[in-house]
Amino acid sequence: MTFDKKHRPQVLSDVVFASSDVQQTLEDYANNKRDKHLLLYGPKGTGKSVSAELIMRERLGSIWQAGLAEPFNAKAYAAQHDSFGPILSQWNWQLSAGALAGCSIVDEIDQFTLPMQHKLRAFIDQYEMGVVIATTNNLHLVDGPLKDRFRPVFVDYPSVAQWVLRVVAVMTAEGIPITSSQAQVLLSGFEGSGRTLNDWIEDYVLRLQGAVHKLTNPAASGVTPAQILTIHNTTEGK
Ligand SMILES: Nc1ncnc2c1ncn2[C@@H]1O[C@H](COP(=O)(O)OP(=O)(O)O)[C@@H](O)[C@H]1O
Numbered sequence: 043m044t045f046d047k048k049h050r051p052q053v054l055s056d057v058v059f060a061s062s063d064v065q066q067t068l069e070d071y072a073n074n075k076r077d078k079h080l081l082l083y084g085p086k087g088t089g090k091s092v093s094a095e096l097i098m099r100e101r102l103g104s105i106w107q108a109g110l111a112e113p114f115n116a117k118a119y120a121a122q123h124d125s126f127g128p129i130l131s132q133w134n135w136q137l138s139a140g141a142l143a144g145c146s147i148v149d150e151i152d153q154f155t156l157p158m159q160h161k162l163r164a165f166i167d168q169y170e171m172g173v174v175i176a177t178t179n180n181l182h183l184v185d186g187p188l189k190d191r192f193r194p195v196f197v198d199y200p201s202v203a204q205w206v207l208r209v210v211a212v213m214t215a216e217g218i219p220i221t222s223s224q225a226q227v228l229l230s231g232f233e234g235s236g237r238t239l240n241d242w243i244e245d246y247v248l249r250l251q252g253a254v255h256k257l258t259n260p261a262a263s264g265v266t267p268a269q270i271l272t273i274h275n276t277t278e279g280k
């Protein structure tokens with residue numbers, strides 16, 4: 043399993059958001075408190091797709107199962123379908139399994155051609171038993187009237203300080219317990235997306251594990267925080 047997959051957020055509260063308002067809005071969606079179609083937009087690697095999946099999973103609750111909740115990618119979808127029948131049928135399956143409302147994900151909605159965007163608008167005007175959660179890195183490519191059917195939510199990169207707890211959680215899961223202040227030191231100078239962050243943590247974990255291996259002290263089975271910082275200092279500038 044890839045590092046990214048292993049540490050993929052499992053619940054919406056694992057996702058780090060730059061804005062607490064955005065976090066609250068998305069939690070409201072996850073708790074079925076909001077029913078307007080949702081459009082997550084912002085730069086790539088801010089957690090839009092993973093948030094969409096977790097919102098859907100939490101909305102469907104106990105009836106969630108992979109077969110009932112496959113996210114659609116607009117480009118792949120349009121290569122196979124020219125109508126929204128498959129989304130309608132996903133909603134019907136979910137409703138027959140006991141869902142209160144249907145829920146479908148359209149990732150990278152901007153990849154639909156304009157005629158397909160028009161069809162989607164007509165579709166969601168006609169059928170009201172489901173919610174579409176769409177994502178895009180290119181809001182300007184989403185047709186205005188379609189956009190109006192959605193609640194647009196801007197998902198931005200979290201700050202370094204906001205990433206700290208996530209880094210602590212991932213490092214701890216990798217058997218490298220560190221404190222928040224140590225994570226803050228490690229993160230100094232980090233700029234980038236959640237996807238980059240995963241690559242960056244993976245690099246660190248591998249370097250630290252390699253360094254620990256080389257420690258001559260046979261008692262050094264686990265890594266202590268003090269060792270982390272020593273190793274950090276000696277591997278800085280890799
Ligand atoms: N805000 C975040 N909080 C936690 N993990 C994140 C976040 N953003 C990205 N990631 C990690 O990066 C991976 C890719 O994120 P993704 O949701 O595909 O980004 P986007 O759709 O915005 O381009 C996720 O599976 C997750 O592991």
Ligand SMILES: [Mg+2]
Nearest residue numbers: 090091149177
């Ligand atoms: Mg995405």
